[in-house]
Amino acid sequence: MEDKAEIEKYIHDFILNRPHVFILGAGATIAAIPNGDRNGLKCSVMNNFLEELDLSHILSGVELKTTSTNLEDIYSELDTMSEYSSVKDELENKIIQKFSQYELPDQPTIYDYLILSLRSKDYIFTFNWDDLLIQAYNRVCHFTNDLPQLVFLHGNIGVGICGECGAIQAYRNSHCYKCDNKSLHRPKLLFPVKKKNYNLDPYISNAWNGFLEIIKNASILTVFGYSAPKTDVEAIKAMKTAFSSTFRRYDQIEIIDVKPESELLDTWDDFIQPTNYHVKTYNNLFDSFVGEFPRRSIEGYYKRLYSGWWGQSSLRLKSCNALDELKDLLSPLIQNEYKKNFNVI
Known part of the structure; x- marks a missing residue:
């Protein structure tokens, strides 16, 4: 029989070496503004x-x-009628024009809190077309360069792809940062939900392939404002298959949404089952693991659930009136990271 210390070390490494993964839907952007x-x-x-x-x-x-x-239902039907191809194009163009107008307010938003509460080992996968997440990233990246990776599963108006070398970057760039080419294009935004062929767009295809691999290895999976619509058959099927294909007894599901808990648990039951029903629901980000343990969510989860610790984090997320106030709040954690200290405060 394995030594108890060896078992504990295995569990420790198994949990802490894996990422915290967020999946964002439209509800997250609504919460941000x-x-x-x-x-x-x-x-x-x-x-x-x-x-x-x-x-x-x-x-x-x-x-x-x-x-x-x-x-998505409307677009799916338009996609079956060739006489409305111009309507489809106009629809996508109008969506781009509309979302290009969005600007973050000066005060911190949920997206600022979220990005600063995760580290580079973590991921944020979003279905949203607006670039508010990118805007938030660009204004908090000055506080630390240890920030989560952002991936846009349905494309994004802020993502640009170089027509020459394929480098992914901000669409607002006047030229490619890598090869200086001035031809940038956006990934496709709209797909018919009943036959979403993501392979038609290289960026979307790569985003989904990476997503399905990453969620296999998440210690905590947090779904924030995403309803997993029944119309999105192919996407949900792929997510269920990937998530249930690995050992998940030590993993945690979080759902942040304003819907009733019973409805949320029913919607996400196929994801909750493999974790032996390790699930928590919240109405807001501040009550979740990143709210209680910003930049230390996996460490806090392990300490709380597997080390018999009954204490409280002394540094929690809280509402801030200005970005500098948020920076000061998280500064002790960021300073400790420079010393390779990732312990919960």
Whole structure:
């Protein structure tokens, strides 16, 4: 029989050497700008998307069979009718124009808190088209370069791809940082949900391949404002297969959403089962593991669940009025990281 110390070390290494993975849906962006962006613009979920963002006129004269107000349902039907190919193009162009207007407010948003609460071993995968996450990254990266990796599963208006060397970068760049080419293009944004062929776009294909590998190895998987729509059949099927294909008894699921807990547990049951129902639901980010243990979520999870520790973190996320205040709050953790000290404070 293995020595007890060896078993404990195995569990310790197994948990701490793996990432904290966030999956973001439209609910996360809504939480980031609940009162609108810098100019009062608000975001919307897929249901009633066109109406809420004042884009319904695009479908003027289009005869649809679906009665759904979900943008992805509408696009899926348009995709089956060649006579509406120009409408599809206009729809994507209008979405780009609309989301290009969004600007973060000056005060810290949920995206600022989230990015600064994770480290480079962690990942944020998002389904959102807006570039508010990128904007937040660009303004907090001056506090530390040890920040999570961002991946955009449905493309993003802020992502640019070089037409020459294929380097991925900010679309706002005037030229490629790698080869100086001035031809940048965005990955595709809209796919028909019932037959999402992500292989048609190299960036999206690579993003999904990486995502499905990473979620196999997450110690904590946090779903934030993503409803796992039943219409997104291919995506959900792939996620379920990847997540359930590995040993997960030591892993944790978190769900951050305003929906009732019973509804959330039912929606994500296929993901919760493999963890032996290690699941917590929250209404906001501050109550989650990164709220209690910013930049130390995996370490805090291990200490709380496997080391018999009943204490409280002395450094929690809290609402800040300015970015410099948020920087000062997390400064002790960041300073310790320079010394290779990742212990919970």
